[in-house]
Amino acid sequence: MLKRIKISGFLCVLSFSLFLLFSCNEKPTDLGFSLLYDTITIVGTSNSEYQYITGAESFLNRESLFNIGAMFIGKSDSIKAISFLRFSRLPDSLKSFKIDSVSLTLFPLRYAYGDTNNGVFSFRIQPIVKYWSNKTNWDSIYDASGNTDFFDAKVLGNFNQRLKLQDTMPEIKMLLDVSLVDDWLKFQPDTVDPWGLALxxxxxSSIINLFSSQMVTETRLRPILRIYFVNKEGKPDxxxxxxxxxxxxxxxxxxxxxxxxxxxxxxxxxxxxxDFTKIPKNSSxxxxxxxIWLNRSKSRFGNAYVDSILFAADYRxxxxxxxxxxxxxxxxxxxSNKYLFPALAQLIESWVRGNGTGEIVLSLDGLNSYRKLDRYTFYNINDQDTxxxxxxxxxxxxxxQLKK
Incomplete structure (x- = not known):
C-alpha cells in the first residue's frame, strides 16, 4: 500500500514539472520581448580609481549673527568679535529728572574660546552713531585699514575680568557714563533710531566669551539697561x-x-x-x-565638545x-577623527543624470554653526598621507535599454 502511494506521489510531481516546462517554453509576447535585456552590469568604484573629487576649497561667507540667541565679545589670537546692542525708546519723562547712574547687565553662557585658564577678558562700551541692520557685516563696519565711522570715540564704560566658566554663569554688570541718556533723548525725535551700544x-584680550541674547523663536535672557534717577517725590527710581x-x-x-x-x-x-562624467547617465x-578625516593639529576648539554631526549641503x-x-x-x-557621510547615493545619481558635476558645502549641525567659533580643518585631497x-x-x- 505504502509503495503504491509513493509511486502515485512521484507521478504527480513529474506531471506538474512537465506542465511547467512546456508552459514556459513559449515565446514572449511583443510587450514582454521589448523588456528583455542581456545583462546588468554592477560596478564598484572609488576616487582612488577615477578622480571623482576634482577640487576642495574654503571660502568666506560673511553673515550677520543677528538675534540668534547668543553674541560674542572678545579677542583671541587672530579672531576678534564685537557685538552691537539696540534698545527700545526711552520715556521722554526722563528729561525732567537728574540721572544718578546707568548700568548694563549681560548674561554669560558657558562657551568660551581662547586662553580660558590664564587669559584676559577685556572690552569697552562705545556709543554707535550710525544706523545698522541685519545687512550690516564686518566689511561694512571696518574698511580695509581697520578704520570705522560707526562709533563715537567716547568710551562709556569697560569690563576687565576673566569669567569663571561653570554650569550656571552669574550675570555681569557695568556702570556707564550717564551722558548716554541725554544723548539718546536728543536723538529720539528722529524717525530712524540710530543709537545703540558697541561692545x-x-x-x-585673549578670550572670547559667549553671551545670551534675543532669539525670535525662544524666550532668552538678553542685555538689560537700567537707568537710576530721583523721581518727583524725591525717591530713588x-x-x-x-x-x-x-x-x-x-x-x-x-x-x-x-x-x-x-x-x-x-x-x-x-x-x-x-565630476561623475565617467559614470554612464543611465546608471542607478x-x-x-x-x-573625511579631521586634522586636529590644524584645528582650534573652545571649551565645548567636538561636534559629532556634520551636514553636506547641495545648494546648486x-x-x-x-x-x-x-x-x-x-x-x-x-x-575617532573620521567622519562618514553614508547616504550620498540619491544626490550623486541626480548629478549623474544632469551634467555629471556637483559640489557640496560642509557645515555643523544647526545653531552650532553660529554659536561656536571652533575651526575644523580636514585633510584635503592633496595631502601626503593617502x-x-x-x-x-x-x-x-x-x-x-529597451530592445527595439
Missing amino acids: IPEEN SVTSRSNIESSYIDSDKPDPYSLTFQGGIIYRPKLKF VHKAELE DRRIDSVPYRSIFGFRFQN NLVPKLRIIYSIRP
Missing part, C-alpha cells in the same frame, strides 16, 4: 530697558583657500567639487559614501544662506 574687545536687537561681527585670519576648513561665526565654509547609484543655483536643494548628514566615529585624504566609494549599475 569692543581691548587689544590685550529706575527705568529698565531690554535690548531689542543684538548682532555679532567677527573677523579672523583666512585659512588656506585650498584647505577644507569650517569655522563658525565668521563664517568659513569648506566645499568639495565632484545604489550606494555612495564619503569619508541657490544662495549659500538659503535652504539647500538637499542636505545629508554625516557622523564622527566614536573616539590614508587620510577624502575617500568616495560608489556602487552603481547600468540600467538596461
